[in-house]
Amino acid sequence: MTISQVSxxxxxxxxxxxxxxxxxxxxxxxxxxxxxxxxxxxxxxVFGLAGESGCGKSxxxxxxxxxxxxxxxIAGGSISFGGKDVxxxxxxxxxxxxxxxxxxxxxxxxxxxxxVLTIGExxxxxxxxxxxxxRKESLRRAGELLELVRIDPxxxxxxxxxxxxxxRQRAVIAMAVALKPSLLILDEPTTALDVVVQQEIMAQxxxxxxxxxxxxxxxxxxxxxxxxxxxxxxxxxxxxxxxTAKAQDVYANPIHPYTQALMGxxxxxxxxxxxxxxxxxxxxxxxxxxxxxxxxxxxxAPFEPDARVVDxxxxxxxxx
Amino acid sequence: MSHSLxxxxxQSGAASGxxxxxxxxxxxxxxxxxxxxxxxxxxxxxSRDSVRALHGIDLTIGKGEIVALVGESGSGKSxxxxxxxxxxxxxxxxxxxxxxxxxxxxxxxxxxAFRSQLQMVFQDPFxxxxxxxxxxxxxxxxxxxxxxxxxxxTETRKRLEELMTTVGLDADMLNSYPHELSGGQRQxxxxxxxxxxxxxxxxADEPTSMLDVSVRIGVLNLMRALRDEQGISMLYITHDLAxxxxxxxxxxxxxxxxxxxxxxxxxxxxxxxxxxxxLLVSAVPDPARAGSYDPxxxxxxxxxxxxxxxxxxxxxxxxxxxxxxxxxxxVGDPANRHWVRCHLYRPWAAAGGHALxxxxxxxxxSVEPTQSAKPRVEL
Numbered sequence: 001m002t003i004s005q006v007s008x009x010x011x012x013x014x015x016x017x018x019x020x021x022x023x024x025x026x027x028x029x030x031x032x033x034x035x036x037x038x039x040x041x042x043x044x045x046v047f048g049l050a051g052e053s054g055c056g057k058s059x060x061x062x063x064x065x066x067x068x069x070x071x072x073x074i075a076g077g078s079i080s081f082g083g084k085d086v087x088x089x090x091x092x093x094x095x096x097x098x099x100x101x102x103x104x105x106x107x108x109x110x111x112x113x114x115x116v117l118t119i120g121e122x123x124x125x126x127x128x129x130x131x132x133x134x135r136k137e138s139l140r141r142a143g144e145l146l147e148l149v150r151i152d153p154x155x156x157x158x159x160x161x162x163x164x165x166x167x168r169q170r171a172v173i174a175m176a177v178a179l180k181p182s183l184l185i186l187d188e189p190t191t192a193l194d195v196v197v198q199q200e201i202m203a204q205x206x207x208x209x210x211x212x213x214x215x216x217x218x219x220x221x222x223x224x225x226x227x228x229x230x231x232x233x234x235x236x237x238x239x240x241x242x243x244t245a246k247a248q249d250v251y252a253n254p255i256h257p258y259t260q261a262l263m264g265x266x267x268x269x270x271x272x273x274x275x276x277x278x279x280x281x282x283x284x285x286x287x288x289x290x291x292x293x294x295x296x297x298x299x300x301a302p303f304e305p306d307a308r309v310v311d312x313x314x315x316x317x318x319x320x
Numbered sequence: 321m322s323h324s325l326x327x328x329x330x331q332s333g334a335a336s337g338x339x340x341x342x343x344x345x346x347x348x349x350x351x352x353x354x355x356x357x358x359x360x361x362x363x364x365x366x367s368r369d370s371v372r373a374l375h376g377i378d379l380t381i382g383k384g385e386i387v388a389l390v391g392e393s394g395s396g397k398s399x400x401x402x403x404x405x406x407x408x409x410x411x412x413x414x415x416x417x418x419x420x421x422x423x424x425x426x427x428x429x430x431x432x433a434f435r436s437q438l439q440m441v442f443q444d445p446f447x448x449x450x451x452x453x454x455x456x457x458x459x460x461x462x463x464x465x466x467x468x469x470x471x472x473x474t475e476t477r478k479r480l481e482e483l484m485t486t487v488g489l490d491a492d493m494l495n496s497y498p499h500e501l502s503g504g505q506r507q508x509x510x511x512x513x514x515x516x517x518x519x520x521x522x523x524a525d526e527p528t529s530m531l532d533v534s535v536r537i538g539v540l541n542l543m544r545a546l547r548d549e550q551g552i553s554m555l556y557i558t559h560d561l562a563x564x565x566x567x568x569x570x571x572x573x574x575x576x577x578x579x580x581x582x583x584x585x586x587x588x589x590x591x592x593x594x595x596x597x598x599l600l601v602s603a604v605p606d607p608a609r610a611g612s613y614d615p616x617x618x619x620x621x622x623x624x625x626x627x628x629x630x631x632x633x634x635x636x637x638x639x640x641x642x643x644x645x646x647x648x649x650x651v652g653d654p655a656n657r658h659w660v661r662c663h664l665y666r667p668w669a670a671a672g673g674h675a676l677x678x679x680x681x682x683x684x685x686s687v688e689p690t691q692s693a694k695p696r697v698e699l
Contacts, residue, residue, distance in 0.1 A: 052532045165393070194392045194559045195603040202605075203615070221533045227607035251607045265533045267540075267566035269589060269606050276537050276566070 013040035014183050014215045015064065015102075020077035022059050022068065033059045035239040036077065036290070041183065046209070046216040048230030048247060050223055050262065056239040057219045061185050064217070065104055066094055082182070099130050103176035105169075107188040112172055113160040119146075119171050120156030126178045141178075149174040149204060166197035170204065177208055184209075185217045190225070202229055224266055227251040235259045240288040245298035255300045258285060348419045350553035351381040351404070351438070351521045356413035358396075358403050373399045374577045376646060377413070381521065384551040386543070388568030388585065390561055390600065396577040397557045401525045404555070405440050406430040417521065436466045439514035443526040445506035449498040455509050456494040459483055462516035479516075487512040487542060504535030511542065515552075522546075525557045540567050561604050565589050570657070573597045575625070583651065583658025593651045593660035595624035624663070631663040 022034040034056040041047045049057050062068050064079055066086060079086040081101060089097055106112045114122060120142055127138035143153035149170040160168055169189060176184055186205070190198040202225065209216060220226050226233055227247045234244035235258065243256040254260045264276050291299035356377040359370040373396050381387045389397050403410040406422070406429070414421045417437050426434055442448045449458060459480050463469035469476035481491040487508040498506055507527060514522050524543065528536040544567055546552045558564050564571050565585050572582040573596065581594040592598045599621040602614075633639045633649040641647060647662040 052534045195561070195605075196392055196599060199603040199605070200618075222605065223533070224605040224607055228605045248607075262534060265537045267537075267562045268608070269562050269565065269601070269604055270608065273566065273586065275541070277541075 012043065014043050014045075014082060015217070016040040016078075016080045017060070017064070018078045018080075020060065020063060020079060021075045022056070022063055023073050023075045025071045025073055030071075032075075033072070033239050034063070037236075037239070037241055038077075039234055039241065039244065041215045041217060043182075044209070044213050044215055045232065046218055046230045048218045048220070048226040048233035049236060050219075050221060050226050050233060051236035052221060052262075055236045057236055058187055061104065061187050061217065061219055064185065065098060065102060096130075099126065099176075099181065100179045101181055102183045102185060103179070103181040104185040104187065105173055105176045105189050107191055113168060115160055118157055118159055119163070123156070123171075123175055123178065126175060130179055145174045145178055146171070148177075148208070165193055166201065169193060169197075169201055173201070173205065173208070177212060177214070180212055181214055183215045183217065185219070187219045188221070191220075191222075198225070205229075222266075223251075223262055235262065237285060237288065240301065241291065242285070242288055242301045242303075243299065244291065245295075249295070249298050253295075253298075255294050255298070256303060348383075349380045349416075350383045350385070350418065351379075351555070352414075352416040352419075353377055353379045353400075353404065354414040354416065356400070356403060356415065357411045358399055358408060359411050372577055374403065374410075377579055379555075379572055379579065379582075381553045381555060383520070383553055384547055385570065386547050386554045386556055386568045388556045388558060388564035388571040389574055390558055390564050390571060391574035392559065392600070395574045397559075397574055398525055399577075400574070401440070401523050401555065401557055405438065405523055406434065432466065436468075436517050437519055438521045438523065439517055439519040441507070441510050441514050441522060441524040441527045444530050445503055445510050446498075446530070448510055449506055451498050453497070454494065455484075455496055455498075455501075456480060458509060458513045459494070459516050462513050466517045468516060468518060483512045483516055486515060486546075488538070502535065503531045504538060507531060507539055508542065511539075511546075515546070515550075519552065521553045521555070523555045523557070526559070527556075528563065529558070529560070536563070543567060561589060561600060573600065578646065579661070581651075581658075581660045584656040587652065587656040587658050591652060591658075593649075593658070595621050595663065597660075599625060633662065 017040065018038045019036045020034055020038070021032065021036055024031045024033055037056070037060060039047065049060065051057050059068070059072065062072075063074055064081075064086065066089070068074065074087060081097070086097070113119070117125075120139065123142035123145060124135065124138040127133045127141055128135065133141065139156070142156055146153050146155060151167055151170055151174070155163065155167075155171075160171075163171065173189070184205075189205070190201055193201065205216070206229070208214075216230075218226065218230055227250070230247040232245065233247045233250055234241045235250065235256065236242065237258045243250060243254065243259045250259060251263070254263050261277070267276060285303070288301045288303075291301050294300040356374055357372070358374040359372045361367065361370045363369045377400060379387065379389075389400065391397050399408065402408045404415055406415075410423065413423075415423055417434070422430075422434050425431070460469070460476065463476060463479060469479055480494060484491045484494060489505060489508055489512070493501065493505070493509075498509075501509070507530075511522075511527075527543070528539050531539060540563055543554060543556070547554065556564065556568055561571075568585045570582060571585045571588050573580050573588075573594065575594075575596045581588065581592065581597045588597070589601055592601050599618070602617070602621070631641045631649075633641060639647075639649045641662045641664050643662075643664045646665050648659040649662055651658040651660050
């Protein structure tokens, strides 16, 4: 029995990350990229992870997939997927776990497709290697898969460079859901695309999610996009989670000064033109404490009031 | 080729009044683009086919004014910037800086005089700074090539430090190498390098798209401060409508190599008149209007963009429509200088490819804009 056969519809967490700590070990010094991070994702839930580059978002994604390479090392904590300890999996178990249970869509579709193989060959490869189907059966399923993301199956014969950026990203998403995983990790899936295409891809992911019922770990630094798509979200800073709550709550009432600054980094599309501050250069938070419940279901890392990065008069603009 | 326009954009110059720069009072625009066109040959060596990347662009940037150019990828925004910066040779049209046609003045390549009037800031601060040199080198080179360093070493030194302060960096960073700086800091150095020349116009091609969210707003604020304090005009190229609204006095929308709408930024985004602008605005993620994605409306807009059958100004007796010429209709209050291209106008069939043409539900790669896209429900 594979883990993906865990029944849907329960409120059991699909993924449970507890006190995950990842270190990059150097010869002379090591850096803690992810520091005691805990979160869980329920069945059919979209969980967002926001934060600036280098805050450890992608390191978390890679740890869940067990893709970390030296010098990165999981120094502590646990990751359990459907009740199974991911960190204790043998190479053979990992092989089945990846793609069948958890699939990942990377930021750049251009780089995750092989330029010398057709789209069809690359999709068939998944079915023949991971599911053991015959070539003919794989081809049929590959065609179905492309139809699922609204690409003409005739495109199976196209090479990646013959598709537009949006189509390529659709194809990569189709490949990710090919084996009906119960968790899909999206690592900045639309960063390289323009807004119109981005919105259509996001709508596509939502539709697939409704249809196939998988959970999503959605990583981005675009707060507006995240609030639109996610049910719950967490904001990371320097390897720590500083705030986590329902996405709408974080949007409506960001409490941690860093969350407020991040929200303030996106100019609104309506209303008067207010000067925004974003996060001033050189402002740093250190020794972020563990989360505490600020409101029901809204957890914030306690912070010193004088550590506020935005002074009170700009706060309104920053918080919109 | 020149177009007779219903609302000539040039005359009003820098009347927007938002720029408080020194030159804001004079009438000559800092940069004026007239009927600019560019086509690229495609196919083999003997092929005579070409793709039309730009056609009949008319755009004016007043002194001390920031104009944003928005549009999807492939719409020709960067080609326009490259033509204006004279990195590409335009096929037709005129580029006027301070009222002088620079394409006529320096016919074959950009002169140093031109470069000292117009500078560029590129998208990728990781690629635009040579990793082998210290920051000082980039700025010093700009100063010495254009003779802005003053006579003596002390003056040059003073100027270098001034530049760093202007862009909000520590003078100590002059001794740093690019890899020691963050993306935002590097982009600030790239802006300082452009400023060293004391240009009138800066072309900024997606200057914030490679930067981290938390520092993006800082770079936008810097550009704003440069306009307000030094009266520098800018062409800000972006696909981020929200930042265009935040920074720019006016916004121009580009679609398939032509401008389709232009106006005061707040007004344009509040009342988009062209279906393409409406499509762009509706696609921006905004938590304030949850559930903004409406597939039926999207299909209607797509069809209106690709093959419009009616124009909103059809009944207006003062503004006649035309399917042959890109007539500009005035939208709302004349003070906003908001115009929209007549919806009935169908561009020439060989216009540059664009994402809308390849509807994701449809496999065809046709770039023919007149192809009637059937209204379809897509999710």
